[in-house]
Amino acid sequence: MDHLFQQLLDHAPDAILIADRDGTIRFWNHGAEQMFGHTAAEARGQSLDLIIPEKLRARHWEGYYRVMASGRTKYTTGLLTSPGVRKDGSRLSLEFSIVLLRDAQGDLEGCASIMRDVTVRWQREKELKQRLAACESGAPDPAA
Template identity: 55%
Template sequence: MDLDRICREIVEGSPDAIILGDAQGVIRLWNAGAEAIFGYTAAEAVGQSMDLIIPERLRARHWDGYDRVMATGQSRYGKGELLAVPALAKDGRTLSIEFTIQMLRDEAGAILGPAAVIRDVTRRFQREKELGKRLKELEARAAGREPAA
C-alpha cells in the first residue's frame, strides 16, 4: 500500500479546503477544496500571505493569534474545537467558514506551521440567521407587539 499516494489523494480529493501555512503565515499547500471554496487556484494562492482570505478588519486579531500559536505551539482549535469566522473569496464575497487546525512539526519538533481543514458553512449560517429573525418576529407577535425593524 502506497501511503504517500493515498495521503495525497485524500488531501486533493477532499471537498473541504486543506491549507498549510508556514510559520510566517505564507500559504504552502492549497488543495482542490480550497480552490472550490475560495476561488483561487493553487498557483495563485501558494506563496501568498493568508491575508488573501482574511477580511481586512480581522487581520490584526488573526495575526495576534497566529503569532501566539507559532510561539507556543498550542491552539485550542487543534483539539477538535471549531473556529467559526468570516473569510473572503476571490470574487469579493464574504464567506462563513469553520475550521480546525493541526500543528505540523519537523523531525526535531520545531513548528513548521498549521494545517487547516476548512468547511464553507455560508448557507447554513444564512439559514440560521433567517430562522433567528423569524423566531424574534413570532415571539414579538405572540407577546402582542410588532418586531423592531
Template identity: 45%
Template sequence: MKTSVDLLQLVECVGDAIIVADAQEKIVLWNPAATRIFGYSEAEALSHTLDLIVPERQRQRHSEGYSKSMETGTTRYGTSLLKVPAKHKNGSTLSIAFTVGMLFDANQKPNGVVAVIRDETERFAQERALKRRLADLENPQT
C-alpha cells in the same frame, strides 16, 4: 495508507478545504476544495500569506495569534471548531468553520499549521433567517 500518493489523493478528493501554511503564514498547500470555496486557484494561493482569505478587520488579531502559536508550539484552539468570517476572491464575505492543527519539524520546532475548512455561509444565512422568523412570530407587530 501505504504511499504518499494515497495521501495526495486524500487531500485532492475531500470536500473540505485543506490549507497548510508555513511558520511565516505562507500558503504551501491548497487543495481543490479550497479553490472551490475561496475562488483562488492553487497557483494564485501558493506562496501568498493567509491574508488572502482573512478579512481586513481580523488580520491583526489573526497575525498576532499565528505568531504566538509559532513561538509556543501550541494553539489555544486545538480541536475546537472555529467559526469565523473569511474572504472570497470576489470580495464577498464567507462564513467558515474549521479546525486547525500545529505542524512540527524533525526537532519538534513548530513550522506551520494545517486547517480543514468548511463553507458554512448558506447554512449560517438559513439559520439567521429562521431566528428572525421565530422572533417575528414570538413578537408580532400589531
C-alpha cells in the same frame, strides 16, 4: 500508501491548506480552489490575508503569531468559526479545524487548516432567529 494520502489531500471537497510560521501558504488543495476561487498556483507563496477579511486581519495575526511563538493553541479540538473572503471579494462563513505541524525535532513549522463553507447554513439559522424573534415580539414575520 503515500499516493492514497496525496489523493485525499488533493481531492477532498473541504479546503485543506498549510501555512508556514510566517503565515505564507505552502499547500492549497482543489477544495480550497473551489471554495475561495484562487488556483493553487495563485495561492501558494501568498499570505493568509488572501482569505481573511481586512477588518479581521489584525486580530488573526495577533493570535497566529502567539501560537507560532508558544507552539500551543486551545483550538486543536473542536471547530472554529470565522468569515472568509473569496477571490471575487464575496464573504463566506467558515468552520475549520487547526493542526499544528512540527518537524522531526518537534519544532513548530506551521499549521494546517481543514475548512468547510457553512454560509448557506449560517444564513438559514440567521433567518430562523429573526423569525423567532419576530414571533416572540408579536411583530409580523419578516419572511412572510
